[in-house]
Amino acid sequence: MSLIPGAELAQLFRSFEHTAFRLETMDYYYSPNETRALQQFVAGEEVDLGWFQNWLGLIRGAAAEGRRFARVRVVSLPLTDYSMFGVFCSQHTNAAGEDIRYLARDQAADLPDYDYWLFDSRTLVRMHFEDDTTFRCGEIIEDPASVVRHSYWRDAAWHRAVRRDDFATD
Helix, strand or coil, X not given: CEEECHHHHHHHHHHCCCEEEEEECCCCCEXXXXXXXXXXXXXXXXXXXXXXXXXXXXHHHHHHCCCEEEEEEEXXXXXXXXXXXXXXXXXXXXXXXXXXXXXXXHHCCCCCCCCEEEECCXXXXXXXXXXXXXXXXXXXXXXXXXXXXXXXXXXXXXXXXXXXXXXXXX
């Protein structure tokens, strides 16, 4: 097993050639960077997106180079406050060039119950989280059969998922 910390995972975001896909499966992720923005969102206040600018810049840069970020979020219905916050934030990531889509949990029973990134359909990184849902590390999986299986799951999730703008109006 090859574990990589967040800094090494971040390098993959800068070095992929064509596509970076993420399957998100949890209803909440703890990140100290977004805590205040989440509180503002839940309180109905104006949300300060300063914490988000580096990620948006990364997406814009990749999009300008013809590289694509895509993501399917598996969500429980009704949405949690955190998932609603994610829908709010995804308007900004989609505007920057990422394509985020949503899939109701009851339509994802045949998908894995863990998060992963798939870079260029050849580099698979399974995400590992602490009990409080803080990101711990990524696990690079190089087994070709696993990469193919996760590529299939990506395609299945993408086929069933709803575009963010359509999902946000439901």
